[in-house]
Every structure is written in structure tokens, then in C-alpha cells.
Amino acid sequence: MDPELLWSPAERPRRGRPPAHSRAAITAEAVAIADAEGLTAVTMRAVAARIGAGTMSLYSYVPNKETLLELMIDQVGGDHRLPPEPSGNxxxxxxxxxxxxxxxxxxxxxxxxxxxxxxxxxxxxxxxxxxxxxxxxxxxxxxxxxxxxxxxxxxxxxxxxxxxxxxxxxxxxxxxxxxxxxxxxxxxxxxxxxxxxxxxxxxxxxxxxxxxxxxxxxxxxxxxxxxxxxxxx
CATH class of the missing domain: 1.10.357.10 (Tetracycline Repressor, domain 2)
Structure with missing residues (x-):
């Protein structure tokens, strides 16, 4: 995977109708599945079913499960509650x-x-x-x-x-x-x-x-x- 492309600030614009889903929402559903059933339960089919989309359409947002895992790891990393600056200790x-x-x-x-x-x-x-x-x-x-x-x-x-x-x-x-x-x-x-x-x-x-x-x-x-x-x- 290309890290620069994966972590670009905004998802690439696509022609035609506005996207029905966001990569963040898809990632959140994948995290919810993993939390409830384990990582092996996270498949493109299962995530697509959670968001009400076809499995193949999901690949236009996330190319593969490996990329989805990267997104999941980083999304839960946003749960850290840390102060703006270190205390000095x-x-x-x-x-x-x-x-x-x-x-x-x-x-x-x-x-x-x-x-x-x-x-x-x-x-x-x-x-x-x-x-x-x-x-x-x-x-x-x-x-x-x-x-x-x-x-x-x-x-x-x-x-x-x-x-x-x-x-x-x-x-x-x-x-x-x-x-x-x-x-x-x-x-x-x-x-x-x-x-x-x-x-x-x-x-x-x-x-x-x-x-x-x-x-x-x-x-x-x-x-x-x-x-x-x-x-x-």
C-alpha cells in the first residue's frame, strides 16, 4: 500500500454522484465488528452488510482488508486522551x-x-x-x-x-x-x-x-x- 495515498488528508474526489459512505464510517463499522466478534469476523462482505452496501462497492472506498486493518488501528488510536503538553515529569x-x-x-x-x-x-x-x-x-x-x-x-x-x-x-x-x-x-x-x-x-x-x-x-x-x-x- 502507498502510505501517502492511504493517509492523504481527504479522500480522492470521484466523478458522478456523491459517495454514499465515508471511509471513516466504514472503518467504524469494521471496528465494531472486531470488538464484538474478533478480527477474523471482519470481512469485506460483513462490513458491506453493516453499512447496507454491496461488497464490490466497498472496494471503491477501501481496496482490501489489509488497508482496512491499517485504518482500524489508526482510528482506535484516536481514543487516546492525552494532555496538550507533557507535564515535565x-x-x-x-x-x-x-x-x-x-x-x-x-x-x-x-x-x-x-x-x-x-x-x-x-x-x-x-x-x-x-x-x-x-x-x-x-x-x-x-x-x-x-x-x-x-x-x-x-x-x-x-x-x-x-x-x-x-x-x-x-x-x-x-x-x-x-x-x-x-x-x-x-x-x-x-x-x-x-x-x-x-x-x-x-x-x-x-x-x-x-x-x-x-x-x-x-x-x-x-x-x-x-x-x-x-x-x-
Whole structure:
């Protein structure tokens, strides 16, 4: 795909009657399908049915599903609620950005899995990247270091949310609560550690466990990530 053509400020004018649909509206319907049924449910036929158009007519707005995916990723990227300017406390600002990313990915569970296939960066994504680079300006990273730090942060959030969603699905499939599964796992690990074959594990289990709630665990890991991202700066 041609990024310049894809992200042009306005859709190309067409001869004849005014278009019955907009690319933004088509993208919004595709996002709604993915949110409800998963990314595999997003087909050109399904999106066309949602907007009340013929499948072939949809190709005059979006040439293929790969392009539609690019549009979907960037559209949900517009959900970020970020301040106009960084506060000056880059650690706090990075944490806020990560929390925004996590909230968006939880609202759109297909997003973490879609990001690795992204081929280009749309305007919403570029706006978030610009904000992140402004946040990191006081750290003194070079240009490449700033971009890599933003990518690492996004990758961490996507990986955590993927794990979080997978655990929810596993819990539902097992027909047990997350607390029941955690308790069973803890009992098993304690019994294994008691045999003496895993002294480091036994030492770790002897320490009172921290809050296992997803939000609390995310905050702990995020703190380590933020503090480590710029350690070499």
C-alpha cells in the first residue's frame, strides 16, 4: 500500500454522484465488528452488510482488508486522551500514556494482536508518537532512542494486555474464578518447593505475595519498565 495515498488528508474526489459512505464510517463499522466478534469476523462482505452496501462497492472506498486493518488501528488510536503538553515529569507522563494504551486495548481486544502486522503509521498514531517524544525530551535520548523507547513501551502494554485477555478466556473456559485458579496454582507451587529441589522458588514463595489484581500487577511491571527504559540514557 502507498502510505501517502492511504493517509492523504481527504479522500480522492470521484466523478458522478456523491459517495454514499465515508471511509471513516466504514472503518467504524469494521471496528465494531472486531470488538464484538474478533478480527477474523471482519470481512469485506460483513462490513458491506453493516453499512447496507454491496461488497464490490466497498472496494471503491477501501481496496482490501489489509488497508482496512491499517485504518482500524489508526482510528482506535484516536481514543487516546492525552494532555496538550507533557507535564515535565516524564515518568508520570509515560505511565499515563501506558494506562491510556491499556484502556484502549482492553476496549478493543483485537488490537494487541493486530499491531505486529501494521505496515504504516496513520495520523492518530503519529500524534501519540509525537507526544511520547515530547515526554521523553528531558531524558536526553537521541532520536532513535526516543522512538525505540516508545516502541518498547507500546510492546510491553500490548504483551501484558494479550496475557490479561488470554487469562480471562482461560478462566471462563475452566469454569472457575481467577482466585480459585490462583489458589490452586499457589498450592501446587508450595508443594513442589517443599521438596527442596527449588530453593530459590521456596524463598520467593516465603515472601507475602503482592496484589495479584491485573491493574495492580500492571502498575508494578510498568514502574519497572519505565525505570528501566531510560537506564542507559
Amino acid at each position: 516524564w515518568r508520570d507522563d509515560l505511565r499515563q500514556l501506558a494506562h491510556e494504551q491499556r484502556a484502549i486495548m482492553l476496549r478493543h481486544p483485537w488490537l494487541p494482536g493486530a499491531l505486529p502486522a501494521r505496515q504504516t503509521l496513520g495520523p492518530n498514531t503519529l500524534a501519540v508518537m509525537e507526544y511520547a517524544l515530547a515526554v521523553l525530551a528531558p531524558v536526553g535520548l537521541d532520536a532513535q532512542g526516543g522512538l525505540e523507547t516508545f516502541s518498547l513501551l507500546t510492546g510491553f502494554v500490548a504483551s501484558y494486555v494479550s496475557y490479561e485477555l488470554a487469562q480471562e478466556q482461560a478462566t471462563e473456559a475452566a469454569g472457575r474464578t481467577s482466585d480459585e485458579i490462583l489458589d490452586a496454582q499457589a498450592r501446587y507451587l508450595r508443594s513442589v518447593a517443599a521438596g527442596g529441589a527449588y530453593p530459590k522458588l521456596a524463598q520467593a514463595l516465603a515472601v507475602p505475595s503482592k496484589d495479584p489484581a491485573p491493574q495492580a500487577a500492571f502498575d508494578r511491571l510498568l514502574d519497572r519498565m519505565v525505570n528501566g527504559l531510560t537506564a542507559a540514557a
